[in-house]
Amino acid sequence: MSVGRPVPHDSAELHVSGEALYCDDIPAPANTLHAAFGVSTIAHGRVRRLDLSRVLSAPGVVTLATPADIPGENNYGSVVHDDPIFAEGLVQYAGQPLFAVAATSYRAARKAASLAQVEYDELPAILDVRSALAAESYLMPSERIVRGKPHEMLAQAPHRQHGSVTMGGQDHFYLEGQIALALPQEGGGMLVHSSTQHPTEVQSIVAHALHVSAHAVSVQCRRMGGGFGGKESQAALIAAAAAVIARKTGRPTKLRLDRDADMIITGKRHDFAADFDVGFDDRGRILGLTVMLASRCGYSADLSAAVNGRALTHVDNAYFLEHVEVISHRCKTHTVSNTAFRGFGGPQAMVVIEHVIDDIARTLSLDPLDVRRANFYGIGERDTTYYGQKVEDNVIHDIADRLERSSRYRERRAEITTWNATQSVIKRGLALTPVKFGISFTATQFNQAGALVNVYTDGTVLLNHAGTEMGQGLHTKVAQVVASELGVPLSAIRISATDTSKVPNTSATAASSGSDLNGMAAQAAARTVRLRLVDYLCETHGVGPTDVKFADGNVTVGTRHMSFREVVATAYLARISLSSTGYYRTPKIFWDKVTMSGRPFFYFAYGAAVAEVAIDTLTGETQLLRVDILHDVGSSLNPAVDIGQVEGGFLQGVGWLTSEELYWNTRGQLRTHAPSTYKIPAASDWPAFANVALLERAPNREETIYRSKAVGEPPLMLAISVLHAIRDACAAAVPAGTEIDLPAPATPETVLRAITPLAPRVFA
Ligand code: MTE
Ligand code: HPA
Ligand code: MOS
Numbered sequence: 110m111s112v113g114r115p116v117p118h119d120s121a122e123l124h125v126s127g128e129a130l131y132c133d134d135i136p137a138p139a140n141t142l143h144a145a146f147g148v149s150t151i152a153h154g155r156v157r158r159l160d161l162s163r164v165l166s167a168p169g170v171v172t173l174a175t176p177a178d179i180p181g182e183n184n185y186g187s188v189v190h191d192d193p194i195f196a197e198g199l200v201q202y203a204g205q206p207l208f209a210v211a212a213t214s215y216r217a218a219r220k221a222a223s224l225a226q227v228e229y230d231e232l233p234a235i236l237d238v239r240s241a242l243a244a245e246s247y248l249m250p251s252e253r254i255v256r257g258k259p260h261e262m263l264a265q266a267p268h269r270q271h272g273s274v275t276m277g278g279q280d281h282f283y284l285e286g287q288i289a290l291a292l293p294q295e296g297g298g299m300l301v302h303s304s305t306q307h308p309t310e311v312q313s314i315v316a317h318a319l320h321v322s323a324h325a326v327s328v329q330c331r332r333m334g335g336g337f338g339g340k341e342s343q344a345a346l347i348a349a350a351a352a353v354i355a356r357k358t359g360r361p362t363k364l365r366l367d368r369d370a371d372m373i374i375t376g377k378r379h380d381f382a383a384d385f386d387v388g389f390d391d392r393g394r395i396l397g398l399t400v401m402l403a404s405r406c407g408y409s410a411d412l413s414a415a416v417n418g419r420a421l422t423h424v425d426n427a428y429f430l431e432h433v434e435v436i437s438h439r440c441k442t443h444t445v446s447n448t449a450f451r452g453f454g455g456p457q458a459m460v461v462i463e464h465v466i467d468d469i470a471r472t473l474s475l476d477p478l479d480v481r482r483a484n485f486y487g488i489g490e491r492d493t494t495y496y497g498q499k500v501e502d503n504v505i506h507d508i509a510d511r512l513e514r515s516s517r518y519r520e521r522r523a524e525i526t527t528w529n530a531t532q533s534v535i536k537r538g539l540a541l542t543p544v545k546f547g548i549s550f551t552a553t554q555f556n557q558a559g560a561l562v563n564v565y566t567d568g569t570v571l572l573n574h575a576g577t578e579m580g581q582g583l584h585t586k587v588a589q590v591v592a593s594e595l596g597v598p599l600s601a602i603r604i605s606a607t608d609t610s611k612v613p614n615t616s617a618t619a620a621s622s623g624s625d626l627n628g629m630a631a632q633a634a635a636r637t638v639r640l641r642l643v644d645y646l647c648e649t650h651g652v653g654p655t656d657v658k659f660a661d662g663n664v665t666v667g668t669r670h671m672s673f674r675e676v677v678a679t680a681y682l683a684r685i686s687l688s689s690t691g692y693y694r695t696p697k698i699f700w701d702k703v704t705m706s707g708r709p710f711f712y713f714a715y716g717a718a719v720a721e722v723a724i725d726t727l728t729g730e731t732q733l734l735r736v737d738i739l740h741d742v743g744s745s746l747n748p749a750v751d752i753g754q755v756e757g758g759f760l761q762g763v764g765w766l767t768s769e770e771l772y773w774n775t776r777g778q779l780r781t782h783a784p785s786t787y788k789i790p791a792a793s794d795w796p797a798f799a800n801v802a803l804l805e806r807a808p809n810r811e812e813t814i815y816r817s818k819a820v821g822e823p824p825l826m827l828a829i830s831v832l833h834a835i836r837d838a839c840a841a842a843v844p845a846g847t848e849i850d851l852p853a854p855a856t857p858e859t860v861l862r863a864i865t866p867l868a869p870r871v872f873a
Contacts (some may be wrong), residue, residue, distance in 0.1 A: 115749030153775030169217030179321030200213035201408035241440035257432030261399025268387025285334025305344035338449030378450035393480035407802025420454035547710030558626035568674030575615035582750035598658025621819035628814035634691025716740035730855030743818035762828025
């Protein structure tokens, strides 16, 4: 059976040979236009005059698109319709598209786009979270969850501490930037190739922009060169603008953002500021906690309600918080609209609670691991989250036990203490942090998927499902499921591009639930075909259903052996349908918006990491020396793909928390919009010693596809161990008891500031 085997990614060879088709590689018709956006240079203001005459007369330019050229709605916001495709009158961030220009070449379009003459009446701009909090500038109402009596418990607690936590955002830095190719079809139709995690949403937004029905628009995505959440909602902007030009000119139109444009125009991970007040006992057990979370949403709603909703339900991470209040503010700023990013608000909330735990440990002079353990959810007691979901699948004790042993945590702690006592320049730090992450879309309705399985008479199978491939190996896993269901080799299955005309009304491939949802839907589709074949064989051979077995490309009927190919060929002649759709929706989940409680997650995914770092106290540079990871994926559908997700997610998290710094100047212009100024991890940042393992013999207790667990996002949060190892090393560089003010990302500058708190802020 192919499920459970470490088969390579189905496009691995195509990726390395360069044969894999990304949107930009799809051969475009000869008359294709190339488009580029012209954008606002100010953060907030009214456009007094927009003179595009120089743009239009530039070499190669064919046409322009402004709001007047949009036949339907000038919007790409999916939840709240507050995202204009082209800003009209009011501009709300530096980088906001004002128009698009279409030319005969990509270079010509980009050059022309910069020739617009724009005059603005500038308005005051709110640029960051703290300024937005002070001005009570919110995009949507704040939300709050309370359990127990946190304020009373705080007042009574033997120890009490308050503080603040800040962490930056993160650019998605997918290798393939945002892109779409729109091809006008007969009778007002439009075919769009889009690099999108959400073809159905692109279809709907393009249809609204063009003022046509959904059935007139088809959206296809063979693969993305990475999405990471950045192509969940915002791919629609690029697709809609391309489609508007294609409609206006009747010519195929490609809109591709280069790296700088992509970073300036599209949203990122929300940066957060948080305040906390915690009361605890002598062992470090939390007795009462209040947390204020505030995130920078940017100028529009986008997915911010859901992102902050997930943050609101992840302040516990793996810890039981009996008396707690969490408040979430969704700040409106005059910056790009922030969006989904691997973890979707969860990582930010988890950084906050890990900071709280670390502070408690430092106050009590305890090993942070012991404080973490003292607060873990119990098994059979202390096991209900503050939003009312029972934690039934708790494996965090087991993971922490195993990892503590396999990483030699205690011995290395002692070694590091000795090192730090004798070395004055290089200090080392160690931290073990846990992960517990809720799996399911927080918006219950998105937890559904469909699939289409076509079996051809030569015994091969074409598979289509609602999910998109962004490198995470979803297609490989779903193909494994179908191969196993039909008892055929994996080579018999081919997956075609995700296509709204094949499987309709799909959800975004997001919330890590791609294989949970589409694996089940595809299994259901394949099962329908298999059961039809079983019925047919029972009838023709006079056997019962249990006498029919599908395995290894063969079908056994009683004592007779046939090839799968023979069976489907004869079934076709007997007029048995060899094609079926399948459908799945996640059971058990619900959420009450009024009481802010329910069971938002089907289950939890767990993991833990031990990181060891060294910091140079003269330069602030840090190095990740070693990481040990133990991660829970239930019964893995594909251990090779899963290990890849764990390693990639972890390192992406390390980038977020240590080196990827987004910097906006006082005018609200992003100054870090290329790899020259924005540092993502490179291969050389992978630690010399890395032990990455999957938790074995730990099937999902819920009935997921082959008892597997989602793996896409949770490993990112393993990187919090690195931030805390750095904090630990910083603590060794300052006199005991010194408060360590280390925001994320922990760049060399912030590390230096943290260990020289009294020094002048030369880097500010
Ligand atoms: N892995 C790769 N290689 N590229 C990506 O873009 N996106 C991540 C994760 N892993 C991503 C990735 C995010 S944000 C999510 S939600 C999941 O994959 C989505 O896919 P899945 O649901 O199939 O795991
Ligand atoms: N995760 C990712 N994307 C989403 C979610 C979620 O929980 N809810 C809506 N879109
Ligand atoms: Mo992932 S942030 O849910 O696309």
